[in-house]
Amino acid sequence: MDRNVKETAPPPPSPGALAAKVRTLVPSMTRSMQRVAEVLAADPAGSAALTVTGLAERTGTSEATVVRTARLLGYPGYRDLRLALAALAAEQAAGRAPAVTADIAVDDPLASVVAKLAQEESRCLADTAAGLDTAQLESAVAALAAARRIDVYGIGASNLVGQDLVQKLLRIGLIAHAPADPHLAVTNAVQLRSGDVAVAITHSGRTTDVIEPLRVAFENGATTVAVTGRPQGEIAQYADHVLTTSSARESELRPAAMSSRTSQLLVVDCLFIGVAQRTYDAAAPALSASYEALAHRHSPR
Template sequence: MSNDLKESFRSASGGPGTTTGPATGALPDTPPAPAALAAKVRTLAPSMTRSMQRVAEAVAGDPAGCAALTVTGLAERTGTSEATVVRTARLLGYPGYRDLRLALAGLAAQQQSGRAPAVTADIAVDDPLADVVAKLAYDEQQTLADTAAGLDMAQLGAAVSALAAARRVELYGVAASGLVAQDLAQKLLRIGHVAFAHSDPHLAVTNAVTLRSGDVAIAITHSGSTGDIIEPLRVAFEHGATTIAITGRPDSPVTQYADHILTTSTARESELRPAAMSSRTSQLLVVDCLFVGVAQRTYETAAPALAASYEALAHRHSPRNTR
């Protein structure tokens, strides 16, 4: 939904305020860095058409080979059209195919130098525990690196500004994403902000109704299509609150009601490692970025609040207060 459509939607529903979020599917201010290309493919591939998926999988799987191809050559290699190649490049965040080729060449150079290691194999049921640890550690590191590389700094900064000035913050998440919502809520509470995390969809909607301009609502959903999360964000959006979506699918339904979109990455899902495990890792990174940003903006009040909470916990666990 474009900014104009969002504003019209708010006006039609009586909600005050304006939106500063990007139109869904809009190109970022700067194309993704080469290292972020594979992460973008993993994030966006599920929402692509099959022909676009073939292009995306080709460039991620053989960046050096594809970097040497013209747009016609890549279309022939993937059995698609030149228009599909260009659309895929734009969906991945590049203004055109030429920019995508430059990124592919950069990614190929990084891989050849060893700075972009090959992806490890999935965890097998008979893997030794030492291999499980190594593979999980690599996947976690890669997920964090991909998420950091793919974060839109303008969107992150705008979200931090909204949170720092918010009168009240409501967070929506269920299952693993609900744990992340609780994590951010307790962090914000420790620096003196009014924040609530909701996993009950009925409570989420009834609380969203009371939000107004100056309040912030955050939806956390990897798929971006969880109805119990979309609905309270929609209600908050219509009532004029600033809305933020933390999602692995930047073109998913939840982003229709988001002023600011923060995209997360995830490791490959496998039988022994469901998507919820790796998506939570990337969500927690985004949550920490938001919290630290808010603490920086509100340092004069945040620092004393944190010190007071540390002192209270230390006093509670001191030998004089234990039996």
């Protein structure tokens, strides 16, 4: 891949994906852009009826901030955003847009906790699917399928997701590693070259212990992939392909590590299935062999 050639910009998100993108990007926006995004999310119909000047006045920002927010959300300009807002409002009026889930309270009965978690998990998966750039996904899958070696970097809950990806890839015969120690991750990254792939998993996009090995891998010529909830974060500058995830709202009883893991696992499964499809002739026998080995190990003797 020629890293000096800029890829074609993806098409603007669909109305359904707009709501997901707002939820995903708000934490990484400036405070003034957050005010614009929060109004868009809370009142898409009312926002669609406003001119750029009207929305700037309503949010106490500037016309330039409104336009920057529209572009960050994936639209060429405010006019395109207004059209998407109008379509989203129509979807909500027809009952096709998801309801907002209340935060889990300390005194919630377990039945309520189950219902709230299930709804948040479903929304998180739907948001991630709606906002996932399939062109970036295809490119990442192609690189993984052809890789000589694959390193996966993540810390804490993200490392657990990385371990999940690695064990899946190992079962179809690929060479993959997910070092939990950040020093070992950098040491491994030094050995990567063109033809290798490094995958970094970080919801915040600014975890130093994940960014550093990805930077080393990038500078050594490996193809790099970032799975992150903050596509504008620092991690993106060292990523050839960025796969954006969504998450449920962080709360006292639901930290970000929990809420982001669901969407990360979805992306990992998409990567694995894509690789297995591309390498099916080799992957199918390898999967069968691993199933048989595990069945034999656990069979009564």
